[in-house]
Amino acid sequence: MKILDRYILITFLRTFFSVFIIFMFIFVLQGVWLYIAELAGKDLDVSVTAKFILYYMPKLIPLVxxxxxxxxxxxxxxxxxxxxxxxxxxxTGISLQRAMRSLSVFIVGLxxxxxxxxxxVIPWGEYNFYNLRRNIAKVKPALAIAEGQFNEIGDINIKVEKKTGDRGQFLESVVIHDKNTSKNGNYKxxxxxxxxxxSSINSNVLQLELINGNYYEEIVNKDRQKNVNRPHAKSYFDSYIINVDLEILNNEDLDEKNYKGRHSMLNIDQxxxxxxxxxxxxxxxxxxLSKTLFNRTTYNALNSNFEPIKKDTLYTGEILDLFDTSKKVQILNLASNSASSTNQIIDSNKKNFESKAIWLNKHIxxxxxxxxxxxxxxxxxxxxxxxxALIRKGGIGLPMVIAIVLFLTYHFFGIFAKNSAEKGTFSPIIGSWLSTAVMLPLSVYLTSRATNDKGAFEIETILNPLKKLFRIKSKALEESNLELEKNSEAFKTLQEYDNDKLINVIKNYRDFDYxxxxxxxxxxxxxxxxxxxxELKLAGNLTDQNYIETIRLKNEYEEDSKLALILYVIALIFMIPGRILENNKFPTExxxxxxxxxxIFVIxxxxxxxxxxxxxxxxxxxxENKSMNAVLFLLLGLPLYFVFYFIQKIQITKLLKSNTK
Structure with a gap:
């Protein structure tokens, strides 16, 4: 490896590992803060907390x-x-690509x-992290009775509106659902x-005394006919004590791993x-489903249930006229019931199919x-x-801002695309690759600009091709070679002028209405x-530079404003129908x-x-000091540009007339 390559690589690696450690530390802290409710009050060992962080770190790699x-x-x-x-x-003849060569090899390897x-590694981390979270959630549930929500403790689900006392031992408005392992549902x-x-917070037995309440239990009989009247038992109590054995829960094995069904836990083969x-x-x-729907049509039973009136083989009338009135009623009722039941079946299966499609898309x-x-x-x-290389600024300040803006753009594109792809708006493959595909042309563009020592971004590189596309031609200042007739009085008058007067006519002929x-x-x-x-040109007497500059600025404004008007109209043509289609059950289109x-609107x-x-x-x-404020220009231009364009055009025409008199 040459000295230059080694120098660039070492410089990059120092910065890379420093930034990596900082970002990883920040994201780990954010993760701990995110899951602090699951860790607090559980009396966990340091080793368990270390495992929690260790298993959480791999999932941060795609971000960090x-x-x-x-x-x-x-x-x-x-x-x-x-x-x-x-x-x-x-x-010394070393180009940007040559300087990037050693780093390119390193980045490809990375x-x-x-x-x-x-x-x-990430599936391994997800697998262990998810199971560890499930196990931690079961530790010491006596400390985890949160207000305003149901909390699972042993065989009961308990909800309290308010907790008071130094240890939160006094409860108000208590609701308990007692689970029954032999039956599904809340019967008590x-x-x-x-x-x-x-009881003590650290006790393996949770003793809960309830005061002034009601006890309700639904009685389920083996004879279903006796369950029609909903038999139940109800009683009132002044005091009721519930003992919950927490020994099994508090001895939860935090290393137990019994869940591995999530897509994030699987490798490519899986x-x-x-x-x-x-x-x-x-x-x-x-x-x-299709077979069920076909069977619901009772198509096969039509011939056996109904015998049409025998008429000519070729019949062009209404099909129902082949049957008598009673049969017509039966057929119509059958069709109506079949359509109604079919709709119910479709509606009941729709959400099921949607959830399965989302689950499949997540795996893809x-x-x-x-x-x-x-x-x-x-x-x-x-x-x-x-x-x-283009911004020519090192350090943390500006590079940090630019990097965060670019990465947030990349990341938000990815989130938007994946969320839409999960719901089936477009292909999950596109959803995965969209953010990277957006950055690909940007990387090619920036590399090309840096190689050719051009600026990072020039609007003209985007707008000029569009002007050619829409045939917006640049206007040149028209010049005429016509002269006055030699025998005319005007020409004779000019001949009487001295050189200074003639030069004044050349420069300011418009001011004289010539x-x-x-x-x-x-x-x-x-x-x-x-x-x-x-000689006139070198002395600056041949043309009125002020007038030429005015016309040049006017023409450039007209070109840009005309392009803006065209883009504005095209953007509306796409955006408005897009929203209409989305609201009328055509989300993809x-x-x-x-x-x-x-x-197009961004352009x-x-x-x-x-x-x-x-x-x-x-x-x-x-x-003139009447040029509009930038904010006002944008506020009026964005929503009402089709009006704003013509107003400005009229004002500029009047202004030029008043300044050329």
Whole structure:
């Protein structure tokens, strides 16, 4: 390895590991804070807490590693550019790609390592973390009676409105559901005004005394006919004591692992097998439903139940006319009942199919996420490295802001896409890859800009191709070569002027209400006197630079504002129908149109901002202080641009007329 490659790699690794440790520490603290309610008051050992953090850390890698790569690359390459180290490299013929070569190899290796980590370590961590949480939740439930919600303690579910006392032992408005292992459902309910926990908090027996309450128990008889009247037993009590044995619960084995059915706990082979099984099961469910619906139509029974009146073989009338009145009624009733029952079956199966589809989509997303992580590491590096070289700023400040903004954009795109894909709005494969696909063209663009020593972003690179697409041509200042007739009085008058007056006519012929023929004739007269056109141009007397600059700014404003108007109309054409389709049970088509409209609207905002800049420059050049405030410009321009465009066009035309008189 060459000295330069070693230097760049070591510099990057120092920054990378420093940033990685900081981000991991921050996210772990956030995770502990998120799950603090599950850890507090459980009297857990340090080893259990350490396991909790250890099992939680792998799931943070898909967040921490891409963010670390992005920030580290911006910081390192920004620092190189800020300290003119890149300038020194380029002076010796070393390009940006050559400087990134050693790091590119490292990042590719890191991406591969992240793939294997996501396939093996993250499922292991998820599996252990989830089971540890389940086991911790069962430890010392006597300490976990929360107010306003049902809490499972042993064989009872208890809810209290308020807890008082130094240990929270006094309870108010107590509701208890006593579970019965032999029957499903709540058959025994106890309600009391007050209650008190009399046993010690550390005791294995929880003694609960209830005061002033009612006891209700539903009696279930083996004879179903006797259950029609809902037999039950009800009694009132002044004091009622419940003892709950917590010894088994408090001796919960925190290392027990008996749940492994979540998609995040599976590797690629397991996910592939599960996805195939879920798809086969879904196909089978569809077949069963279709068969059920077909059987509900009683199509096969029609011929046996109804005998049509025999008529000609070729019959073009109403089918029901083949039957007598009583049979018609039976057929219509049968059709109505069949349609009603079919709708009920479909409605009852709809949510079931939706939940199964979501579960399948989650497995597909989990499968592709393992590959996405590897590619995300590589792509975000090629976003951060050239961006750092372009902004030429190292350290924590600006690079941190840029990295967080970019990563939040990447992350929110991923969350939005995955949530939509889980619900079936679009393919779960697209949902997994969308955020990375968004960053891919950005990485190519930034790398190209940094290689060619261009700015990070120029609006013209986006707007100019659109101007060509919509055939918005740049207007050039029209010049005429016509002159006054030699025998005309106007030409003779010009001949009587001295050179200074003729030069004044050339520069300010519009102020004298002269046409361009006067200017051209004055140039010809001066040429005959030995003053060439080139001399006039070098002296600044050939053209009115102020007027030319005014026309240039006006033309540029018209180009940008016209493009903004076109983009505004196109964005509305996509966004409004998109929302209409989404609200009329076409979510996929509606979302696609709306997203396209949003993208076009963002480009419209770029054109609007640029047109405002031209608008402001034009007014400043003319010495006017009436240029609209930027905020007002945007507030009016965004919702009402189709009106705003024509108003501004009329105002600028009037302004130019008043300034050219």
């Amino acid at each position: 590693v891409p963010l670390t790569i992005l920030l580290s690359s911006i910081m390192v390459f920004g620092n190189f550019a800020e300290n003119y180290e890149f300038a020194a490299m380029k002076s 991406g591969i390592a992240c793939f294997f980590f996501a396939n093996n 309910v106890i309600v009391s005004e007050k209650g008190e926990l009399k 996910l592939t097998y599960t996805i195939d099984s879920l798809e086969d099961r879904r196909k089978e469910d569809h077949k069963v 997303i989990a499968l592709h996420d393992k590959f996405v992580l590897a590619f995300a590491c590589i792509i975000l590096f090629f976003v951060g490295a050239p961006l750092g 046409t361009v023929e006067y200017k051209n004739s004055a140039i010809s007269i001066l040429s005959l006197r030995g003053v060439t056109k080139q 509606g979302n696609v149109l709306f997203i396209i409209g949003i993208v 419209f905002i770029m054109a609007l901002i640029k047109s405002f800049a031209r608008h402001s420059d034009l007014y400043k050049h003319l010495g």
